[in-house]
Amino acid sequence: MALIAAESLERLKQTVDIVEVISAHTDLRRQGARMVGLCPFHEERTPSFSVDPQEKLYHCFGCGVGGDVIKFVEEKEGLGFSEAVELLADRYGVELEREQEDPRAEARRQHKRRLGQLLERTAAYYAAYLWDSDEAGQAREYLGERGLGEEVLRAFGVGYAPSAWDKILVRGQQAGFSVAELHEVGLVQRGRQSREYDRFRSRIMFPIRDRRGRTLGFGGRAMRSDQGAKYVNTAETDFFHKSQLLYGVDRAKAAIAKAARAVVVEGYTDVLALHQAGIEEAVGVMGTAITDEQVAALSGMVDEVVLALDADSAGQEAMLRAQRVAAGRRMRLRVAAMPAGVDPAEMMAEEGGAERFRELVERAEELSSFQVGLVLDRTDASSPAARDRALEGVAPVLAGLGESALRDDLVRRVAERLDFEPAMVMGRVVAATPASGGREPGPPAREPRGSEDGAAPPAPRRVAELTSRERRERALLAMCIALPSEGREYLARLTDAHLSGSGVRAAAWLREHPDPASNLPEDPELAGVITELVMLARAEPASQEAMELNYLLLEQRRLEDEIAAAGERGDYERRAALSRERAGLVERIAHAQRVES
Numbered sequence: 001m002a003l004i005a006a007e008s009l010e011r012l013k014q015t016v017d018i019v020e021v022i023s024a025h026t027d028l029r030r031q032g033a034r035m036v037g038l039c040p041f042h043e044e045r046t047p048s049f050s051v052d053p054q055e056k057l058y059h060c061f062g063c064g065v066g067g068d069v070i071k072f073v074e075e076k077e078g079l080g081f082s083e084a085v086e087l088l089a090d091r092y093g094v095e096l097e098r099e100q101e102d103p104r105a106e107a108r109r110q111h112k113r114r115l116g117q118l119l120e121r122t123a124a125y126y127a128a129y130l131w132d133s134d135e136a137g138q139a140r141e142y143l144g145e146r147g148l149g150e151e152v153l154r155a156f157g158v159g160y161a162p163s164a165w166d167k168i169l170v171r172g173q174q175a176g177f178s179v180a181e182l183h184e185v186g187l188v189q190r191g192r193q194s195r196e197y198d199r200f201r202s203r204i205m206f207p208i209r210d211r212r213g214r215t216l217g218f219g220g221r222a223m224r225s226d227q228g229a230k231y232v233n234t235a236e237t238d239f240f241h242k243s244q245l246l247y248g249v250d251r252a253k254a255a256i257a258k259a260a261r262a263v264v265v266e267g268y269t270d271v272l273a274l275h276q277a278g279i280e281e282a283v284g285v286m287g288t289a290i291t292d293e294q295v296a297a298l299s300g301m302v303d304e305v306v307l308a309l310d311a312d313s314a315g316q317e318a319m320l321r322a323q324r325v326a327a328g329r330r331m332r333l334r335v336a337a338m339p340a341g342v343d344p345a346e347m348m349a350e351e352g353g354a355e356r357f358r359e360l361v362e363r364a365e366e367l368s369s370f371q372v373g374l375v376l377d378r379t380d381a382s383s384p385a386a387r388d389r390a391l392e393g394v395a396p397v398l399a400g401l402g403e404s405a406l407r408d409d410l411v412r413r414v415a416e417r418l419d420f421e422p423a424m425v426m427g428r429v430v431a432a433t434p435a436s437g438g439r440e441p442g443p444p445a446r447e448p449r450g451s452e453d454g455a456a457p458p459a460p461r462r463v464a465e466l467t468s469r470e471r472r473e474r475a476l477l478a479m480c481i482a483l484p485s486e487g488r489e490y491l492a493r494l495t496d497a498h499l500s501g502s503g504v505r506a507a508a509w510l511r512e513h514p515d516p517a518s519n520l521p522e523d524p525e526l527a528g529v530i531t532e533l534v535m536l537a538r539a540e541p542a543s544q545e546a547m548e549l550n551y552l553l554l555e556q557r558r559l560e561d562e563i564a565a566a567g568e569r570g571d572y573e574r575r576a577a578l579s580r581e582r583a584g585l586v587e588r589i590a591h592a593q594r595v596e597s
């Protein structure tokens with residue numbers, strides 16, 4: 001596929017009415033040069049989302065998302081870049097011209113497309129084998145016993161891998177694929193004598209697809225008792241990252257949007273059984289505890305997730321992490337308490353099971369209160385040691401909630417049940433809260449990016465308050481955009497030591513891109529910062545004096561960091577010299593403040 005010509009993209013952005021596109025998702029009101037409204041990417045009551053019709057950019061000052069109209073369509077509709085471009089071009093009648101791209105990029109794309117074809121072919125082969133071969137009779141029987149009908153099995157492309165050692169290896173090669181390619185997508189593996197053989201044999205095959213329905217890998221369930229692992233998945237490859245994928249998401253996404261809720265279950269057959277019963281907002285975590293990446297992927301789609309997992313055994317650690325990620329994204333995580341030893345697939349097979357399951361989902365409890373309840377129920381309140389242990393167990397759960405009414409409620413419940421003073425319980429919760437305030441936050445946690453695979457959608461970042469240093473550096477960087485010639489000078493003077501992690505990256509981008517409004521970075525985090533700066537530049541007054549003052553204040557922060565570091569090293573001479581330097585700087589700051597005001 002050839003690349004869309006840069007001029008076409010430019011013309012498209014000029015033609016498309018960004019206000020019209022965004023207005024379909026939120027009401028916008030004019031406010032000065034901008035249009036403002038409630039953010040369509042995070043829940044809020046007062047508008048912090050704004051659109052700049054002149055620069056044709058949007059930015060949310062609440063959650064930090066931002067970009068141009070193409071980015072908006074990508075994120076809101078869950079599309080890839082070229083799909084978003086094509087959709088807009090279609091709607092606004094813009095002809096797209098294409099140009100030949102870098103041959104290496106073209107080769108990579110070509111290669112990736114071949115691997116995709118190989119996976120699709122193989123999935124189709126497995127599916128046909130399930131229905132047509134004698135060998136798969138037992139598998140058909142097993143699926144039937146689980147109450148799964150042909151319609152849902154075909155819709156999800158469920159198949160069967162033959163027992164032969166080389167069926168896929170041979171067929172793949174006959175179709176012109178190399179052994180290396182078969183390896184790369186995880187369909188074959190190497191044995192002891194360096195001989196290749198099929199990874200999946202005598203297994204029911206569940207194709208694992210991304211949001212756009214493309215097969216990226218497989219989960220295989222053993223059909224013979226001598227097969228070792230009951231479930232085998234495609235190994236992690238460049239192609240396949242199981243921890244980022246949700247089973248069934250391609251078929252669930254519309255229902256998730258409609259129900260404004262996702263239901264997360266553990267197994268492949270659970271997902272199938274629920275979809276068959278009309279509960280189509282169900283997705284699967286494929287046998288493991290829910291991962292941070294999966295929570296993040298869901299938070300890009302929906303604000304409420306109900307876990308119908310065996311929460312009792314799902315691993316407290318993983319649940320705590322999931323809860324923290326969800327809280328950071330203002331996503332609600334609830335738990336539907338499944339009856340012990342019954343999974344959703346089994347429940348669906350019972351008379352009236354679907355209704356019972358729906359009811360459990362409706363009545364689902366907040367994850368944190370569920371976890372606290374679990375600990376309290378198991379605690380023998382007559383034993384002081386057990387009470388201490390229980391308190392230790394619930395403190396991190398409560399700490400993960402941040403300041404909230406729910407947390408205060410649970411603190412009271414814990415205090416009452418364990419017979420402690422509420423203030424004492426609260427003290428433990430505060431002690432368990434990850435360090436905050438005062439200190440500069442570390443680099444932002446690594447979050448999955450919206451990849452070409454659409455594996456994890458770019459989820460909006462719910463930024464906490466900016467530190468005073470970040471506010472100062474953003475003010476200065478915005479002025480660098482507003483006053484480009486002074487900006488060049490200050491961008492040259494600013495070093496990494498002056499800036500926070502996001503500031504370092506933003507400054508580097510601005511040095512390279514004198515016109516940032518029409519050159520947005522691909523990285524969603526950085527794009528969010530750059531759109532914010534462009535909008536600040538247009539809204540806030542800028543002057544050389546104000547720039548100098550902000551620069552000096554950042555310089556002071558840098559010196560203080562250095563002084564602290566010298567102190568820690570025990571280099572007192574250096575520390576004294578730096579302190580003298582700081583005294584001089586403080587005077588210059590006082591002077592600059594008089595000039596500026």
Ligand SMILES: [Zn+2]
Pocket residue numbers: 039040041042049060061062063064065460
């Ligand atoms: Zn927002």
